[in-house]
Amino acid sequence: MTFKFNNLRGDIFGGTTAAIVALPLALAFGVASGAGPIAGLYGAIIVGFFAAVFGGTATQISGPTGPMVVVFAGVFAAYTDQPELVFTSVILAGLFMILFGLLRLGDYIRLVPYPVISGFMSGIGCIIIILQFGRLMGHEPPSGPLMALASIPSAVVDPNFSALAIGIITLAVVFFWPARFNRYVPGPLAALFIATPLSMLFTGVPILGEIPSGLPEMQMPMLTADTAFLVIETALILAALGSIDSLLTSLVADNMTRSRHSANRELVGQGIGNSLAGLFGAIPGAGATMRTVINIRSGGNSRLSGALHSLILLAVVLGLSPLASMIPHAVLAGILVKVGYDIIDWSYLKRAHRGPRWDLILMILVLGLTVFVDLITAVAIGMVLAALAFIHQLAKTQLANIDTIPGRDLSTNEAELLKHADGRIAIFDFGGPLSFGAAADMGHRARERTSGKVSSLILDFSRVPFLDMSAANAVETIIQDGKNSGKRIYLTGLHDDVHAVLKGLGVLDMVPPEQQKGQRMDALTEALSALSGPKGAMEPA
Incomplete structure (x- = not known):
């Protein structure tokens, strides 16, 4: 754990910019998870700080991400009356990630075939959009993508027009915000600053309401015989997702900085952050690609920028939470729709017809299983089919030789x-x-x-x-x-x-x-x- 101060100005600017981008996303992910906006903010603070300090990617910004929130929201909905069980799964997920790092599994996690990664990431993007559609209409959608999908017709028939107007304004800002302004005011933050004041001109717009301020309370781990399987299964899924998400982001950071991350150290850092996040009632997180890219482009090049990003968010929580209580749900839903859209692998889908047909079929299959079944089934079936396809091709090559x-x-x-x-x-x-x-x-x-x-x-x-x-x-x-x-x-x-x-x-x-x-x-x-x-x-x- 070493901090470098030879790029202090760049790290301060990078960390500050990343925090500005992370603020609306953390609030939105907290609401989407069911645990509340403060849990999202503390997820960004705790995971972001400890992953920066102990992780293996100097420029990585960590916090709540779409894949992690989708899984967490499912288990939170199942055990709303027993939050200690939910956060136990987060603590265990962090411990599993530490174990992955100590066992040096970081290099193996990156061996997941690209069509499988593309499929489940795109599936998660679709789930985020489906879950936020109801909130754009001013309704509170049911948990789970299938139930949320089934509720869309009724939400369209009976919309809250005030919330819908705010949601449309938010979508317009996040999708069409000029790229040249992103360096100074990122699109999600611009949407927050523009749409929230405008919402006061409307009546009946659902808002976040009171947000607790101050430091979080500890959540003591709890595991019972009848819930152990689900909690451990969720923890393993979160650990695997967080590991893959973080290491993919690390590869992006390497390409931008011409450096090389330490995969196993990164898993240990992410594990420490997630274990502590669960202990303090925060939602889980991982390396966040967009925030990492913004940090690097803004001048951050050491772990100091990631630590500063968390400290700035902590200052906001301790001082500005009353203002955040006025943010409409439709604004955060609009921001998350853009997040879901960005997670979908449009780049691959546009050129997939020019590549191997089997890879496209595998990607679409994993995407469908992610949305309509569950993530672990999608990844497991995708890995098995990808391995069988590779073995078949390898056997043909070996026999031809x-x-x-x-x-x-x-x-x-x-x-x-x-x-x-x-x-x-x-x-x-x-x-x-x-x-x-x-x-x-x-x-x-x-x-x-x-x-x-x-x-x-x-x-x-x-x-x-x-x-x-x-x-x-x-x-x-x-x-x-x-x-x-x-x-x-x-x-x-x-x-x-x-x-x-x-x-x-x-x-x-x-x-x-x-x-x-x-x-x-x-x-x-x-x-x-x-x-x-x-x-x-x-x-x-």
Whole structure:
């Protein structure tokens, strides 16, 4: 934990600008979560400060984000009368993130395929928009995207026109605010300052109401036998989402600053922030892309800017909460609609038709599951399908690399020996790593390419750095089939790892040691010599 003061002016300006942007978003996320605006503000303060101090991305600004709020809001709605259970899930989520960091899982979390990430992020964007539609109409929508979606027709038929007018003004500001003004007054803050005073000209506009001021109260963790599964499941989802969200933002920060973040340290920092946030009744958070980008563009380049962003928000909470109580729900809903719109991966959707069709199908599937089922199911199914698709493609590539006579990269001498063999010797070149994806068809490929008058089969492993259990079983099948058909079997080019696997499984016991050669040339020479022997290649190995 070190602070650098060589860019003090830039860090102050970056932290201040990030705090200005974070203020309306924190209020909006707090309301959307069900825990209230003050919980959103303290989420930005606590997670933002401790993630900046202990995290692994110097320029990252952390706080409540769309993905985290969507999951948190679901569990908060289920246990509104037991908030201690809800915040226990936040505390546990933070502890899980710390554990992820200590186990050095940060590098693995980034291996989630892009179509899966794009699908669930876009799905979360859609959920945010669906949940805010009712508030734009002046109504309080039910929790959950499906119920909120079902309530939209009734909200459209019976709108609160005053709230709708304020919502439309807010949407116009956040969507059409000139980019050149963003450096001085970001669009969300401009919408807050413009639409809130205008709302006083209307009657019947729902507002936030009284917001508690002062420091938050501690929420002691509580876990019961009948709620343990849901709380732990929610904590794991929050931890996974927060980890992915934060590390993706870290990659954006790296690209802008030409630096390199520490993924595992970032998870520890985010975990500390979220554990403390849950302990003080605040909503969870993660690295926030938009606020991080604004911090960097405004001059922030060290963890000091993130810490200052939180301290400025704390000053606002302690001194200006009475003014915030006048903010209409429709204003915050309009701001969140823009957040949801920005989360949707429009960039990919616009060019998806030019990429692999399967990736687009996977993205849309994950998006649909995120909106209409739940996030964990969407990500789990997306990961499984992406892995199966990759294995299928890998298996096709591995099988395509398998070749026989005349083989690949044969030397002049090897080619001459094969010519003398007159088709009675086959080299089965595996061509590269062997995995279970290719194992099922490997034996068939060998039988197909070594039929006819082939009497000696050389299995060349020189291009195979490793193989798994399934591939080893396939090799065993090839050897057994060859022996059953009277072929003499030779093994050549076995790397140490491959040799160890085949030896451990007893596969090497099927081939006499004198027919296990280090070089392919040695195997060819002996196989050709065996052809001219009294029993020829018909002598079983």
